[in-house]
Amino acid sequence: MKIGELSRATGVSVRLLRYYEEQELLSSHRTPGGHRTYAADAPQVVHRIRVLLDAGLPTRVIREVLPCVHGDGVRVDACMADHLRDQLRGIDQRIAELRDTRSSLAAILATTERLTERPATERAGLTPTA
Structure with a gap:
């Protein structure tokens, strides 16, 4: 099968x-004319790569896990479970960090909006004179 x-x-x-080839996720062979050709199972390999990318795995991890993936890409050899758990923990940590960042930004925005609702003289620390 050709690349197109x-x-x-x-x-x-x-x-x-x-x-995917550069990242060593997919392999091809070259014809004498220099064209890439792929094995008959290449569409399934590409599907597995896409499933793993959609799961948030970086290509360096996919390179390690891909030989242990079976079927439609949702079943992986048990020997890779710890590796996948590590990736899941990393995602959970990034989510927690994003929640903290979001809370900080929301607090800044709330303070800003409260201050902009006050009259300009109050914001400047001045009191209106009668």
Whole structure:
């Protein structure tokens, strides 16, 4: 299967397929004319890559996990479970950090909005004279 055929079969751009090769997620062979050809199971491999990317895994982790992925990409050998748990913990930590960041930003915005609702003289620390 040529790269254009693989692109059409998977809905993944030729450029992205080349990137997967650069990241050692997908392999091809070269014809004597220099064209890339892929094995018959390449569409399934691309699907698995997409499933793992959608799960938030970086390509360096996918490279390690991919040989242990089976079927439609949602079943991985048990030996990789700890690795995936580590990735999940990292995602949970990033979510917690984002929640903290969001709370800080919301507090700044709330203070800003409270201050802008007050008359300009109060914001400047002046009291109106009668």
